[in-house]
Amino acid sequence: MTDDAVLAEQAAEWLVLLSSDNAVERRQAQAGFSAWKAADPRHAEAAIEIEVLLDHLQAMRGAQARPARVALNAVLSRSGQRRRNRVAAVTLVLAVLIGVPLALTLDSHSPRYFSADLRTGTGEWRSVTLDDGSTIALDSGSAVNLHFSQQRREVELVQGSVRVVVARDAARPFVVDTPQGEMRALGTRFMVERGEDATTLSMLESKVAVRTANERAAGDTHAVVVQAGERVRISAGAVSPVEQIDATGTDYAWQHHKLAVEDRPLTEVLAQLNRYRAGRLSFDAQQLADIRVTAVLPLDDTDRALQLLLNNFPQLRIRRFTPYWVVVDKK
Numbered sequence: 001m002t003d004d005a006v007l008a009e010q011a012a013e014w015l016v017l018l019s020s021d022n023a024v025e026r027r028q029a030q031a032g033f034s035a036w037k038a039a040d041p042r043h044a045e046a047a048i049e050i051e052v053l054l055d056h057l058q059a060m061r062g063a064q065a066r067p068a069r070v071a072l073n074a075v076l077s078r079s080g081q082r083r084r085n086r087v088a089a090v091t092l093v094l095a096v097l098i099g100v101p102l103a104l105t106l107d108s109h110s111p112r113y114f115s116a117d118l119r120t121g122t123g124e125w126r127s128v129t130l131d132d133g134s135t136i137a138l139d140s141g142s143a144v145n146l147h148f149s150q151q152r153r154e155v156e157l158v159q160g161s162v163r164v165v166v167a168r169d170a171a172r173p174f175v176v177d178t179p180q181g182e183m184r185a186l187g188t189r190f191m192v193e194r195g196e197d198a199t200t201l202s203m204l205e206s207k208v209a210v211r212t213a214n215e216r217a218a219g220d221t222h223a224v225v226v227q228a229g230e231r232v233r234i235s236a237g238a239v240s241p242v243e244q245i246d247a248t249g250t251d252y253a254w255q256h257h258k259l260a261v262e263d264r265p266l267t268e269v270l271a272q273l274n275r276y277r278a279g280r281l282s283f284d285a286q287q288l289a290d291i292r293v294t295a296v297l298p299l300d301d302t303d304r305a306l307q308l309l310l311n312n313f314p315q316l317r318i319r320r321f322t323p324y325w326v327v328v329d330k331k
Helices: 003-018 023-039 041-059 066-076 079-084 086-107 111-115 213-218 247-255 266-274 302-312
Strands: 126-129 135-138 143-148 153-165 174-178 181-185 189-194 199-205 207-212 224-227 230-234 258-265 280-283 292-298 316-322 325-330
Touching (some): 003 023, 023 041, 135 143, 174 189, 181 189, 181 213, 199 207, 199 247, 207 213, 207 230, 224 230, 258 266, 266 280, 266 302, 302 316, 302 325
Parallel strands (some): 153 174, 280 325
Antiparallel strands (some): 126 135, 153 189, 174 181, 181 207, 189 199, 199 230, 258 292, 316 325
16 A cells, blocks of 8 residues: 555544544544654645644534534444454545535525526526526526516526526516515616625616515515616615626626626635535635635636636635535635
């Protein structure tokens, strides 16, 4: 067996022992782990990754952590067998490290995503022509429900982002709904992104009338009209001040699967890139809060996007523990 293989097996064993649910076992393992780190510079280097993995395993709670905990306990309960067959233990631990991000990816989709009328998978883009001739395009991990009647055309944005080109129909208004409000088309082309607490509307052509969820619930007919080249954020109780955007550039970026940002927080950019990756892109928002980004990044190749960020911000570090688990932090 090669030295690298032996080192990998030792690292896997330490990961298991240091993750024990038993506090006494953890303390004993920590003492041994410290001695192991000091014994060889290669051990110290491998220890960095082990400690990062431990941090992430401990940060996960509830159902998301259960696959990792069950597998780790299974290894611990067969310590004798593990010593006789270390390769099997390493394989199991690596499976945990791959399986946890996949479980987190599934968890990122709401239950309604899976029953939506239209949806896209991670990294998938899809454009559909609706019965009325309108076109709706969905980006990665997005979902909508369609509620069309003789009186109204309603698109409920369940998750993600859409680009809409509306066909004219004077008898039936075209509305995009989210929990934060509704956007009634007074023209043709716009984009809507649903976040956890707010909806972002970007006008590409003509205009849209916006009502917040509170106004809608109260039957208030007041609306804010958003014009081409403008962007607003809509919360349940308010519409933000208008932000000017380059409508042509924004539309071009969408159609060519690019993320175009100007002086935006790095954490916001990473959260966006995470939507286009299988697995999990992890980062500490507080640690990276002081970095702002102006860039055009490829959404169909998020590894390349991360490398471009690394090239421009040498203080960053990108670590790939598995193809499905990437950590971005400062050196």
